[in-house]
Amino acid sequence: MNILxxxxxxxxxxxxxxxxxxxxxxRSIKRVAATTGLICLFLSLVAFLGYDLRMGGMQxxxxxxxxxxxxxxxxVGADGISLPLxxxxxxxxxxxxxxxxxxxxxPKEFFCLFLILVTGVFGVFVSMDLFLLFVFYELAxxxxxxxxxxxxSTRKEYGAMKLTLYLLVGSALVFIGMLALYFASxxxxxxxxALSQVDFPLPFQKTVFPLLFIGFAVLxxxxxxxxxxxxGHVAAPTSVSMxxxxxxxxxxxxxxxxxxxxxxxxxxxxxxxAIAVLATVNIVYGAMVAMVQRDFKFVIGYSSVSHMxxxxxxxxxxxxxxxxxxxxxxxxxxxxxxxxxxIVGRMVYDRTHTRDLEELGGLSKPxxxxxxxxxxxxxxxxxxxxxxxxxxxxxxxxxxWNRYPLLAALTGLGIVVTAAYILRVLHKVxxxxxxxxxxxxxxxxxxxKLAGIILIxxxxxxxxxxxVMVTMIYVSVAPLIRGxxx
Amino acid sequence: MxxxxxxxxxxxxxxxxxxxxxxxxxxxxxxxxGAFGITLIPFLFSFSLLKHFxxxxxGFQFVEKMPWIPAIRVEYFLGVxxxxxxxxxxxxxLVPLAVLASFSIEKNIKTYMFLFLLLETGTLxxxxxxxxxxxxxxxxMGLIPMFFLIKIxxxxxxxxxxxxxxxxxxxxxxxxxxxxxVLFLATxxxxxxxxxxxxxxxxxxxxxxxxAKRVGLPFTPEVMTTIAFFLISVxxxxxxxxxxxxxxxxxxxxxxxTAGSMILAGLLLKMGVYGFLxxxxxxxxxxxxxxxxxxxxxxxxxxxxxxxxxxxxTDLKRMIAYSSVNHMGYCMLGIFAVSASGGLEAKASAxxxxxxxxxxxxxxxxxxxxxxxxxxxxAHTRDLSRFGGLRKxxxxxxxxxxxxxxxxxxxxxxxxxVSEFLIFRGSFSLMTPLxxxxxxxxxxxxxxxxxxxxxxxxxPLGEYASFSDVTGREIxxxxxxxxxxxxxxxxxxxxxxxxxxxVVHLLKVFS
Numbered sequence: 001m002n003i004l005x006x007x008x009x010x011x012x013x014x015x016x017x018x019x020x021x022x023x024x025x026x027r028s029i030k031r032v033a034a035t036t037g038l039i040c041l042f043l044s045l046v047a048f049l050g051y052d053l054r055m056g057g058m059q060x061x062x063x064x065x066x067x068x069x070x071x072x073x074x075x076v077g078a079d080g081i082s083l084p085l086x087x088x089x090x091x092x093x094x095x096x097x098x099x100x101x102x103x104x105x106x107p108k109e110f111f112c113l114f115l116i117l118v119t120g121v122f123g124v125f126v127s128m129d130l131f132l133l134f135v136f137y138e139l140a141x142x143x144x145x146x147x148x149x150x151x152x153s154t155r156k157e158y159g160a161m162k163l164t165l166y167l168l169v170g171s172a173l174v175f176i177g178m179l180a181l182y183f184a185s186x187x188x189x190x191x192x193x194a195l196s197q198v199d200f201p202l203p204f205q206k207t208v209f210p211l212l213f214i215g216f217a218v219l220x221x222x223x224x225x226x227x228x229x230x231x232g233h234v235a236a237p238t239s240v241s242m243x244x245x246x247x248x249x250x251x252x253x254x255x256x257x258x259x260x261x262x263x264x265x266x267x268x269x270x271x272x273x274a275i276a277v278l279a280t281v282n283i284v285y286g287a288m289v290a291m292v293q294r295d296f297k298f299v300i301g302y303s304s305v306s307h308m309x310x311x312x313x314x315x316x317x318x319x320x321x322x323x324x325x326x327x328x329x330x331x332x333x334x335x336x337x338x339x340x341x342x343i344v345g346r347m348v349y350d351r352t353h354t355r356d357l358e359e360l361g362g363l364s365k366p367x368x369x370x371x372x373x374x375x376x377x378x379x380x381x382x383x384x385x386x387x388x389x390x391x392x393x394x395x396x397x398x399x400x401w402n403r404y405p406l407l408a409a410l411t412g413l414g415i416v417v418t419a420a421y422i423l424r425v426l427h428k429v430x431x432x433x434x435x436x437x438x439x440x441x442x443x444x445x446x447x448x449k450l451a452g453i454i455l456i457x458x459x460x461x462x463x464x465x466x467x468v469m470v471t472m473i474y475v476s477v478a479p480l481i482r483g484x485x486x
Numbered sequence: 487m488x489x490x491x492x493x494x495x496x497x498x499x500x501x502x503x504x505x506x507x508x509x510x511x512x513x514x515x516x517x518x519x520g521a522f523g524i525t526l527i528p529f530l531f532s533f534s535l536l537k538h539f540x541x542x543x544x545g546f547q548f549v550e551k552m553p554w555i556p557a558i559r560v561e562y563f564l565g566v567x568x569x570x571x572x573x574x575x576x577x578x579x580l581v582p583l584a585v586l587a588s589f590s591i592e593k594n595i596k597t598y599m600f601l602f603l604l605l606e607t608g609t610l611x612x613x614x615x616x617x618x619x620x621x622x623x624x625x626x627m628g629l630i631p632m633f634f635l636i637k638i639x640x641x642x643x644x645x646x647x648x649x650x651x652x653x654x655x656x657x658x659x660x661x662x663x664x665x666x667x668v669l670f671l672a673t674x675x676x677x678x679x680x681x682x683x684x685x686x687x688x689x690x691x692x693x694x695x696x697x698a699k700r701v702g703l704p705f706t707p708e709v710m711t712t713i714a715f716f717l718i719s720v721x722x723x724x725x726x727x728x729x730x731x732x733x734x735x736x737x738x739x740x741x742x743x744t745a746g747s748m749i750l751a752g753l754l755l756k757m758g759v760y761g762f763l764x765x766x767x768x769x770x771x772x773x774x775x776x777x778x779x780x781x782x783x784x785x786x787x788x789x790x791x792x793x794x795x796x797x798x799x800t801d802l803k804r805m806i807a808y809s810s811v812n813h814m815g816y817c818m819l820g821i822f823a824v825s826a827s828g829g830l831e832a833k834a835s836a837x838x839x840x841x842x843x844x845x846x847x848x849x850x851x852x853x854x855x856x857x858x859x860x861x862x863x864x865a866h867t868r869d870l871s872r873f874g875g876l877r878k879x880x881x882x883x884x885x886x887x888x889x890x891x892x893x894x895x896x897x898x899x900x901x902x903x904v905s906e907f908l909i910f911r912g913s914f915s916l917m918t919p920l921x922x923x924x925x926x927x928x929x930x931x932x933x934x935x936x937x938x939x940x941x942x943x944x945x946p947l948g949e950y951a952s953f954s955d956v957t958g959r960e961i962x963x964x965x966x967x968x969x970x971x972x973x974x975x976x977x978x979x980x981x982x983x984x985x986x987x988x989v990v991h992l993l994k995v996f997s
Contacts, residue, residue, distance in 0.1 A: 321558065379630065382656070385623035395558065397667050405701050408667070412660045419656045423649055431637065431645065466555050474557045 002062040003050070004076045007043045007086065008122040008136075011036055011093070015115035023108045030101055033111040037094035040122070044090035048083045048472075056080075056475045058128070058193075066132070071182075071189035075128040080476030081257070081327050082125045084469055085250055088334040089125065091458065092246040093118050095338060095451035096239035099346045103151065103237070110151055110237075113143040117243065124251050130178055130259065131190040137174075140251060141167045141219070144232075144244065152235040154297075159235025166218055166228035170252075173215030174259075180208045181263060195263050202266050209267025212260035213275065219252025221308040222275070223282040230301030238345030241297075245304045246338035250330040253311045257323070261315065265484040268318070273404065276316035280407045282309025283414035291421040296348065296355040299425050300340045303381060306414060307333045307389075313407070314396035320481045322399015324473045325392050331469065332380065332388035332462060339377040339455040343370050347448060348429065351441045357428040364430040366441040371430040373452045378422040380459045383415055388462035391470070492548050492564040495531035495578075496610035499524060503603035511596050518589050521599035525582040525606060532578040539571055541983050544991035546616065546679070554619070560676055563617040568988025569763050570613040572841060572981060573756055576848045577613065579966065580752045581606040584745035587856050587963045590863055591639065591743065598639060601631035602745070609753050613760060618666050618676040622659070628754060629655050632738075632746065640741040647734075647741035654734040658721030665717035668710075672697035682768045686995065690769065708772075715770040715777075722766060725758030728818055729787040732811045736795075739807035740868075744859025747803070751810050751851035756844045759817045763840075763992065767821065771995040775825045779917075782822040786920050788815030793930035802861070802868040805938065806854045809894060812927055813847045813902075816840075816909050819924055823913035825996055833993050834986065836912025841985040843905035846893070846974060850902060853890040853967040857883070860960055861942075864953050870938065875947035880955045884943045886964045891935045893971040896928060901974035 014036025018029050051059055058077040066074045078086065096114070103110050116139065123136030141164070148160035182190060185198045200208075218225045229249070233241045261268045286306030293299045311333070314326025347370040348363065349355050364371035380387035383394075393415075400408040444452075462469055502524040509517060539547060546565030554562045566574060584602060591598055604627065611624025629652065637648035670676055672693040673684055684690040691707035694714070698705045705713075724731045739747050767774055774781070792812030799805040820840035824833040860883065862868055877884040893900040896907075906928070913921045956964070974981060 324557070384626045384630070385619070386627060391555070394663075394667070397664070398558065398671060401667055401671050402701055405668075405703055409664060412664050415660050416653070416657050420653060423652060427637075427645055427649070467557070470555060470557045 002060060002076065003043060003047045004060050004078055004086075004126040005062060007040055007047070008119050008126070010043065011040050011115045011119045011122060015112050015119065018108060018112045018115065021108060023106070026104065026107050029107050029111055030097075033097045033115065034094075034101075036115060037097040040118070041090035041094045044086045047078065048087045051078070051080065051083055051472060053472060053475055056479065061128070063128075070131075071187070071191070072131045073129050073191065074132060075191055076126045077128045078126050080472040080474070081254070084327060084331045084473060085125045085247075085254060085334075086122060088250070088331045089118065089121050089247050091454065092243055092334060092338045095342065095454055096242045098447045098451040099242065099342045100237070100239035101445075101447050102346075102350065103239075105151060110147070113147050114239065114243070117143040117147070121243075121247050121251060125254065128192050129190050130181070130192055130195065133192075133255065133259070134174065134178060137251065137255065138171060140248060141171070144236075144240070144248070147240045148232060148236045151237040151240070153237070154234050155231075156235040159231045163228045163232035166225065170215045170218030170225075173211045174255075177208050177211035177215060177260075180204075180211070184208075192258070192263070200264060200266075205264040205267030206270050209260055209264045209271050212264070213256050213268075213271065216252045216255040216260060217275075217312065219249060220256060220312060221249050221252070221282070221305050222312055223278050223285060223305070223309070226282065226286075226305045229305055230298055233301040233304065233341070234295065234297045238341060238350075241341040241345055242338040245301070245341060246334040249304065249308055250311070250334055253308065253315065253326070253330060256312070257315050257326075262480065262484065269485065272316040272318060276313055276400070276404050276407055279309045279312035279316055280410050282306060282312065283411050284417070287414045287417035287421065291417055291424065294357050296357055296360065296425065296429060297341075297344050299357075299421060300337065300344055303340070303418070303421070304333070304337050306418065307337070307381070309414070310393055310396050310411070313400055313411070317396070317399035317403050318481065318485045319399035319402050320474070320478045321395050322403075323481055324470065324477045325395025325397075325399060327473045327477065328388070328462070328466070328469060329392035329396060332392045332459070335455050335458045336377050336380045336389060339373060339452065339459075340381075342448070342451055342455070343374050343377070347373070347444055357425065360429045361432040362430070367444060369444045369449055369452065373456060374426060374430060376456045376459060378426060380463070382419045382422055386460070386463045388459050388466070390463060391466040395470075490550050491531060491535065492566060492614050493550055495528045495535075495574075496564070496607055496614055498527055498531075499581075499603040500607040502527070503600050503607075506603065507596065507600060509596065514595060517595045517599060518585075521602065522582060522585050524603060525578075525585050528606065528610065529578040529582055532575045535566065535571065536575060536984075539566070539984070541568065542987060544568065544987040558670070558676075559674060560619040561617050563620060563677065564614045565616050566614060568985040569760070569841065569992070571984055572845045573613045573760055574610060576756070576845055577606065577609045577753055579970075580749060580848060580852050583852065583856075583963050583966060584748045586959065587748060587859065588743070588745040589959060593639065598635070601635055602749070605631040605749060609749075609757065612757050616678045618670075618678065621678075622663065622666075625757065626659060628757065629659075632742075632750060632754065635746040636738060636742045639743040639746070642741070643737070644741040647737040650734045651738040654724050654731070658724040661717045662721035665714045668694075668697070669714060678764065685769050685771070711770050712773050712776075715766060715773040718769075719762065719766045722758040722761035725761065726755060726814050726818060727758065727788075727811065728784050728815070729791050729811070730784075732788065732792075735811060736804050736807045739810070739855075740801060740803045744856060744862070747855040747859070748852040751807070751855055752848040755810060755814055756848060759814065759821070759840070759844055762818075762821055767825075768992060768995055771825065774822070775996070778822045778825040782819060782917055782920050785815050785818035785822055786924055788812065788818060789924050789927035790930075793927040793934070797930055797934040800870050802858050802870050802938070803855070804868075805870070805934065806851065806858060809854075809931065809935075810847070810851055812931060813843070813851070813894070815927070816906055816924070817843050817847075819913055819917075819920065820909040823916040823921075824993065826916045828916040830990075830993060832912045832915045833996070834912070834989055835908050836916065837989045837993065838982050838985055839905050839908025839910075839912060841989065842974070842978065842981060843909060845981065846901040846905045849967050849970045849974075850890060850893045853886075853964060853971070854894060856963055856967075857887045857890060860956060865950050870941050873942050873948055873950065874945040875943065876950070876953065877943035878947060879953050882961070883956045886956065886961075886968060887942070888939060889968055889971060891939055893975070895932045895935045899972075899975045901971045901978075904975060904978045
């Protein structure tokens with residue numbers, strides 16, 4: 001059996017098993033969820049390590065007809081761009097389940113939806129058929145509404161509604177673009193590989209590219225369409241924020257590249273400089289807004305906006321090193337922000353019941369592990385060398401300097417402001433004094449520690465030995481970029 | 487040489503530190519002596535380096551090189567030459583002393599000592615790395631432990647000081663990073679040795695010009711190299727620090743714990759000067775030459791403002807901190823003077839003086855900060871006006887402090903005199919008016935150090951009559967430092983021999 005399909009069938013199966021369990025069988029529900037997560041993580045690791053670097057290109061291919069009349073097929077495959085993201089999803093899925101072990105409100109529905117959402121995410125990253133990709137994409141977006149609306153906090157209905165509406169508008173744009181591609185190609189196929197060989201006329205590319213790119217980029221958090229993201233993150237329950245900022249935003253950026261840029265390279269060449277400007281605004285503006293937040297979770301939410309700016313900027317660089325950096329940044333930021341949300345939501349908020357930076361303080365004493373984890377994530381976020389963020393941003397900037405030197409110089413400002421807000425939060429939350437009189441904190445549980453350590457190990461490992469991942473990404477990106485932009 | 491002595495030496499504190507974290511937290515003597523023991527190992531390694539180093543060879547020795555991230559041509563590349571060897575020795579000497587000086591720390595000893603071990607790996611990494619990626623990794627790595635040392639173990643205003651220190655330094659680092667990205671794009675290498683070769687053959691400018699043309703920047707190669715030079719140098723200028731980038735330093739020093747100040751003044755400031763010598767000067771000799779008069783004026787400002795500001799302080803630690811600005815100013819004056827036109831002999835004198843001054847200031851400032859710490863441990867104040875007559879009750883301390891102060895003000899026979907003499911001897915013929923003005927700094931330094939000694943040790947005994955004299959451990963920290971003050975002051979030639987070949991080699995860029 002194909003390992004890629006096995007991954008998403010496993011998580012779907014996990015959802016089905018949970019669906020069949022009794023609602024009050026909390027322990028078995030959580031065990032099934034954790035086991036599913038672990039198996040998916042293991043399978044994605046197998047796929048990641050099983051990729052043949054010398055062969056390159058798409059591997060683990062499988063193609064079965066689905067709706068042959070419309071040229072829709074179950075076509076999956078993965079290359080060095082998808083596999084790091086599949087692996088990332090595996091890590092976030094498993095650690096997310098570990099972090100949400102304390103969900104006691106309707107756990108059955110929660111974990112069921114959670115796993116369906118993850119199925120959609122895995123599906124998008126391995127789809128080689130545009131229609132299939134779209135189906136999985138929607139599958140990943142819609143459960144989010146319920147997860148936030150039911151299990152969320154802080155204006156959850158508003159956050160859920162805003163998020164869903166924004167993403168649906170994006171989907172609508174994508175849907176139009178998708179149909180346009182289908183009819184314009186005249187091949188009666190949604191197959192991405194077949195479509196990528198079609199030479200669409202230039203005016204068509206120029207019109208359809210923004211539909212597809214912007215449609216997906218809404219999910220990627222592109223400024224000024226990012227406003228759903230911090231609100232949604234804040235409203236979402238912890239593991240959903242982890243999944244959402246960690247993986248779902250990457251879904252948007254990934255699809256931008258896989259669909260919009262790869263199918264319409266001439267349109268990309270025309271529009272990407274403008275996109276690059278917006279992405280730079282993401283970086284600088286996101287960091288500055290994060291600097292002035294009072295809510296701990298909003299800081300992290302805006303930091304995601306800022307870091308996703310690096311991803312989009314890298315994609316817009318149309319350069320092998322830059323795009324490789326963007327892919328690595330997706331992995332790195334996914335891990336880092338997953339860690340951040342685990343700290344904010346589970347380790348801090350569930351214990352202090354406040355996220356107000358003015359009220360929090362001195363937590364490094366009662367919760368030293370949370371402090372340590374925040375420091376590691378924060379250092380990665382500032383892009384300090386030795387951690388994964390540095391090597392990703394370095395590659396992105398190397399790519400960007402070649403195309404947009406002015407924007408590359410501007411990102412320097414974003415990096416400095418990032419350091420400032422991380423230090424600010426570190427000081428406000430983990431040092432100083434707690435204003436409310438909470439004397440007893442439940443210590444960090446072993447499961448939470450395990451989740452934190454898995455994520456931190458990733459940050460350090462990729463930071464010190466980036467070649468583990470960079471080589472694979474590079475091998476896949478280089479021929480694509482050469483083919484697209486010469 | 488097959489034995490990877492440099493890797494072992496610089497990674498040992500980190501690796502041993504990771505094991506150190508598993509020691510029991512409540513066994514204080516074990517934690518203290520354990521950390522001290524770990525830091526002694528690199529010291530032994532650096533002795534072996536001194537022994538096997540060939541001072542006639544101006545190139546890099548004990549080189550280790552292997553691929554690291556092939557996609558962006560990053561290599562693991564270590565080596566040592568005359569410019570870095572004395573700094574490596576200084577690092578391995580000061581860190582054990584700083585650890586020994588920290589035995590009075592009671593709060594969270596394990597983390598504290600671990601941060602020092604991290605700091606040692608970071609500092610050694612900066613002095614040994616020959617690839618920008620590698621260099622930058624450890625450059626930033628030195629920043630983090632120091633931030634936490636100030637933030638957790640500092641005194642009253644530690645939070646603001648730590649924040650300021652981190653952000654200033656990070657700002658410089660980001661500028662440097664951006665510049666090196668451009669250099670990489672133009673030359674396709676992060677390798678310092680390759681970049682120097684490109685610079686000497688003029689290819690660096692050509693490739694920068696090609697790159698600017700390709701991306702559509704309307705800059706001439708001169709403008710490109712000037713921008714690159716200033717972006718890179720701002721990182722070093724903040725670290726040194728050169729006036730007007732020095733404002734983080736008095737705060738950081740004042741708030742840092744004693745051993746933190748010893749390392750900060752003794753080693754971290756040297757990383758800035760070292761950066762100028764290793765990167766700015768050999769890569770952009772033309773830019774340095776063009777801007778030398780302007781830069782030398784900044785160095786002069788550091789010397790004079792540093793000295794005058796020190797004279798105005800009533801806080802003992804702030805005074806020593808400003809005196810660091812002053813002393814590092816001499817280093818920078820020497821560096822910028824050698825780019826002026828003049829004889830090779832004068833230049834070699836100035837540059838050897840700079841390297842020796844780096845070593846000397848490391849020894850002397852560490853000693854002074856330690857002495858201030860000894861006093862603070864007893865009095866819990868650094869206010870100069872509250873002391874007096876301490877010579878009667880602390881005679882040994884008075885002696886140690888006196889020697890350190892005299893070394894700092896440049897008394898012949900002690901180390902400071904030799905290096906400052908060499909710098910002035912060189913720069914006098916290269917930049918006469920500035921050098922003459924800089925001598926005012928010497929005078930002011932003498933005034934404030936002598937009045938400090940007078941306030942502390944003479945006059946009627948103040949409110950602190952019950953002080954005990956220095957303990958055996960405190961003497962053990964001070965003794966090696968005092969030894970080197972006399973050793974370099976009386977017999978400086980072994981150190982100058984180590985640096986001379988590398989200095990002459992470096993100076994070829996200006997001929």
